[in-house]
Amino acid sequence: MTGAHASVPAAPRLADVSTAQVADALRGRGLWLDVGAASVRARSDSPFLAPQLQRAYPEFPYVDEAPWADVHVALMRARGLRRWLRPQVRLQADGREPFQPFPADHPLPMMEWGGNLFIGQRLNQLLLLHAGVVERDGLALVLPAVPGSGKSTLSAALSLSGWRLLSDEFGALDPHTRHFMPVLKPVALKNRSIDVIRAFSDRAVLGPTFEKTRKGDVAHLAASAHAVARRHETARPGAVVLPQWQEGAPLSFERLPAESAFRALAFNAFNYQTVGAPAFDAAVALARQCPAWALRYSRLDEALAALEQVWPEVKDRAAAGGSA
Amino acid sequence: MNFPSARFACAAGLRVELLGDSWIAYSPLSGETMMLNDESAAVLEVLREAPGDIASVSRTLAADLDADPAELMERIAPAWSLLIDNGLVVEGGASPA
Numbered sequence: 503m504t505g506a507h508a509s510v511p512a513a514p515r516l517a518d519v520s521t522a523q524v525a526d527a528l529r530g531r532g533l534w535l536d537v538g539a540a541s542v543r544a545r546s547d548s549p550f551l552a553p554q555l556q557r558a559y560p561e562f563p564y565v566d567e568a569p570w571a572d573v574h575v576a577l578m579r580a581r582g583l584r585r586w587l588r589p590q591v592r593l594q595a596d597g598r599e600p601f602q603p604f605p606a607d608h609p610l611p612m613m614e615w616g617g618n619l620f621i622g623q624r625l626n627q628l629l630l631l632h633a634g635v636v637e638r639d640g641l642a643l644v645l646p647a648v649p650g651s652g653k654s655t656l657s658a659a660l661s662l663s664g665w666r667l668l669s670d671e672f673g674a675l676d677p678h679t680r681h682f683m684p685v686l687k688p689v690a691l692k693n694r695s696i697d698v699i700r701a702f703s704d705r706a707v708l709g710p711t712f713e714k715t716r717k718g719d720v721a722h723l724a725a726s727a728h729a730v731a732r733r734h735e736t737a738r739p740g741a742v743v744l745p746q747w748q749e750g751a752p753l754s755f756e757r758l759p760a761e762s763a764f765r766a767l768a769f770n771a772f773n774y775q776t777v778g779a780p781a782f783d784a785a786v787a788l789a790r791q792c793p794a795w796a797l798r799y800s801r802l803d804e805a806l807a808a809l810e811q812v813w814p815e816v817k818d819r820a821a822a823g824g825s826a
Numbered sequence: 827m828n829f830p831s832a833r834f835a836c837a838a839g840l841r842v843e844l845l846g847d848s849w850i851a852y853s854p855l856s857g858e859t860m861m862l863n864d865e866s867a868a869v870l871e872v873l874r875e876a877p878g879d880i881a882s883v884s885r886t887l888a889a890d891l892d893a894d895p896a897e898l899m900e901r902i903a904p905a906w907s908l909l910i911d912n913g914l915v916v917e918g919g920a921s922p923a
Contacts, residue, residue, distance in 0.1 A: 759845075760846040764850060769859075779852060782841055
């Protein structure tokens with residue numbers, strides 16, 4: 503079961519309500535963020551979280567009561583003497599504290615990492631590939647990659663270039679319908695990617711930059727109104743592209759055999775072992791159905807142009823029903 | 827190489843798929859996914875039809891390939907061990923659906 507229906511149609515956008523109202527909700531019953539395949543309920547007594555959420559999730563509906571959430575997180579100010587010396591915030595979920603405390607003014611990155619951790623552990627009705635996913639023409643472009651490959655940066659650039667963002671982190675594939683579901687969270691950009699995306703498009707809506715986190719500097723790209731409005735719309739598999747950003751590298755875009763696509767999809771998934779045989783079947787079907795490429799790039803414009811060039815082939819193949 | 831003479835079969839629910847030029851197998855028994863070489867895939871194909879031991883599998887493959895059963899047994903012996911160790915083939919197991 504998912505919280506796909508947690509939103510209220512007439513709810514105002516998070517950006518449209520006052521910060522005080524968001525803070526009140528966080529201090530009270532909580533704030534529900536329906537990200538498509540999952541719903542996250544956040545509670546917090548941190549004065550920093552409300553304005554940060556409004557910048558990272560501006561287009562999401564403001565919901566302060568809902569019957570269900572897949573993930574419940576609480577971001578609470580640390581107590582004790584140390585709070586006066588070094589204010590901190592802690593993340594709690596299900597009686598657990600999976601991370602060491604963060605600086606008090608960093609609740610958003612902590613919530614995002616915690617939310618991802620719990621989504622990765624909870625949504626076992628879906629095969630959760632470690633992949634960015636964007637959509638066009640009803641077809642998903644799946645970008646499986648290990649951390650540091652430029653997957654989030656490429657997902658962000660695509661989302662600012664006419665593609666609908668489903669996720670920069672979770673390729674959430676329903677193993678039965680074989681469709682991808684959005685897990686629409688802000689794209690976590692790190693270090694140089696922040697300025698790269700800022701320069702890439704003046705439509706990029708970025709939240710505050712959190713400096714010197716455990717992953718370096720981090721800023722979150724907000725999902726567009728269009729992507730948020732369509733966060734319950736699935737996408738059929740279209741193509742698999744394994745991205746690898748490499749500084750100064752000339753563009754390389756090579757076709758991959760289905761076996762390589764399978765390896766990248768299955769062996770890099772969050773819950774392949776947990777989902778078991780349906781995950782194997784779905785990954786095989788995906789590798790068989792989708793053309794796959796390895797993309798090495800240093801320039802986003804070249805990478806996007808390469809994807810544009812092959813997209814007609816992807817559409818044709820999907821229209822023909824895919825083939826091995 | 828000596829192997830016990832017990833009969834073996836594919837693990838229940840075993841999946842074997844050909845992707846491009848590569849065989850991929852999944853055993854619900856162990857939860858393992860394995861890339862298979864041709865010898866392993868051939869062994870599984872024979873055991874899908876009927877349980878057997880390495881000698882009977884070698885004889886079947888030898889007949890199919892017009893090869894010497896003893897040579898084939900030597901050739902498939904490493905695959906045989908790996909398939910058992912990884913839960914894709916089990917002693918007295920049921921044939922797959």
